[in-house]
Amino acid sequence: MALIEIDDLHVTFDAKGRHVHAVRGVSLAVAARASYGLVGESGSGKSTILRAICGMAPVTGGEIRIDGRAIPARRDRAFARRVQMVFQDPYASLHPRHTIDRTLGEPLRIHGVARGTERGRRILRALEDVGLDPAFRFRFPHQLSGGQRQRVAIARALMLEPEILLLDEPTSALDASVQAEALNLLSRLRAERGLTFLMVSHDLAVIDHMCDRLTVMKEGRAVEALDHAQLARHDMKADYTRELFAATTERIAAAE
Numbered sequence: 487m488a489l490i491e492i493d494d495l496h497v498t499f500d501a502k503g504r505h506v507h508a509v510r511g512v513s514l515a516v517a518a519r520a521s522y523g524l525v526g527e528s529g530s531g532k533s534t535i536l537r538a539i540c541g542m543a544p545v546t547g548g549e550i551r552i553d554g555r556a557i558p559a560r561r562d563r564a565f566a567r568r569v570q571m572v573f574q575d576p577y578a579s580l581h582p583r584h585t586i587d588r589t590l591g592e593p594l595r596i597h598g599v600a601r602g603t604e605r606g607r608r609i610l611r612a613l614e615d616v617g618l619d620p621a622f623r624f625r626f627p628h629q630l631s632g633g634q635r636q637r638v639a640i641a642r643a644l645m646l647e648p649e650i651l652l653l654d655e656p657t658s659a660l661d662a663s664v665q666a667e668a669l670n671l672l673s674r675l676r677a678e679r680g681l682t683f684l685m686v687s688h689d690l691a692v693i694d695h696m697c698d699r700l701t702v703m704k705e706g707r708a709v710e711a712l713d714h715a716q717l718a719r720h721d722m723k724a725d726y727t728r729e730l731f732a733a734t735t736e737r738i739a740a741a742e
C-alpha cells in the first residue's frame with residue numbers, strides 16, 4: 487500500500503465571485519520512502535494539491551489517505567508530526583523578528599517535546615544536520631542568505647521528525663548553485679531518514695534530478711504519470727509532456 491494516496495481529488499475556490507476549479511480529478515499514489523514530483527506550468531494546480539493535503543485548500547471531491555486512512559478534516563497534532571511542508575519563499579515563511587533558535591524551538595514547544603537543555607541540544611543538532619554553523623542560532627532571518635534561510639526552513643520542518651515532507655518549489659527562489667546545494671541536502675536528508683517526498687516544481691530538470699516518479703499537471707488535471715526510466719527513454723505519451731521535456735532540454739543546452 488502506498489503511504490500517500492490521492493483519489494479523484496477536486497479543489498474548487500470560490501473567491502470574490504470567481505469560481506476556480508483548480509484541481510480536477512487528480513489521482514496519484516506515493517510509496518513510502520519515495521520521492522514523487524508534480525511538474526507543470528504556473529497555475530496548473532500543483533501547489534493546491536500540497537495545500538489540500540495540509541488542509542489549506544477547499545477539497546470539494548475525492549479523498550486523500552495517509553497509510554490507508556482518510557486524513558482528518560481538521561489536521562491535528564498527530565498529522566503535524568507526520569507531515570510537514572516547506573514553502574518556496576523562506577523569507578516569507580520565517581518570522582522576521584524571531585531568532586533561528588525561537589523558530590526551531592517553536593514546533594518542540596507547541597508539541598511539548600524536549601524541554602530545557604534537551605531542546606537546546608535538538609536545535610543545535612538540527613542546525614548541524616542542515617549544514618549551518620551553531621553561530622546562526624541567535625541570528626535573525628535578515629542576517630542570513632536565501633540559501634541559509636531555506637536550510638532553516640528545512641530544519642524547522644524536520645524538528646518533529648515527520649515521515650513526509652511536502653516541498654513546494656523549495657529551491658526556485660535560490661540562485662542556480664545554491665539551488666543545487668539545497669537539492670543535494672534534501673536528497674541526503676531523505677536517504678538518511680527514510681523520508682517520503684511529494685515535491686512541486688515548474689522545472690522538469692529539478693523533478694527529474696530529485697524524484698523517482700512524477701505526474702505532469704496541466705490546467706488542474708494530471709496529464710501523465712511517468713517514472714524515471716520512462717523519462718530517460720523519452721517514453722511519454724502526451725504531447726504536452728514531450729513539449730515540457732523539449733523546453734527543459736533546450737534550456738539546459740542553452741545554459742551549458
Ligand SMILES: Nc1ncnc2c1ncn2[C@@H]1O[C@H](COP(=O)(O)OP(=O)(O)OP(=O)(O)O)[C@@H](O)[C@H]1O
Binds near residue numbers: 500
Ligand atoms: N486561495 C485561492 N483563491 C482563489 N484561487 C486560487 C487560490 N489558490 C490558488 N488559486 C488558483 O488555483 C489555480 C491553481 O493554482 P496553483 O497555485 O495550485 O498552481 P501551481 O501549478 O502551483 O502554480 P504556481 O507555480 O504558479 O503556484 C490557479 O488558477 C490559481 O489562481
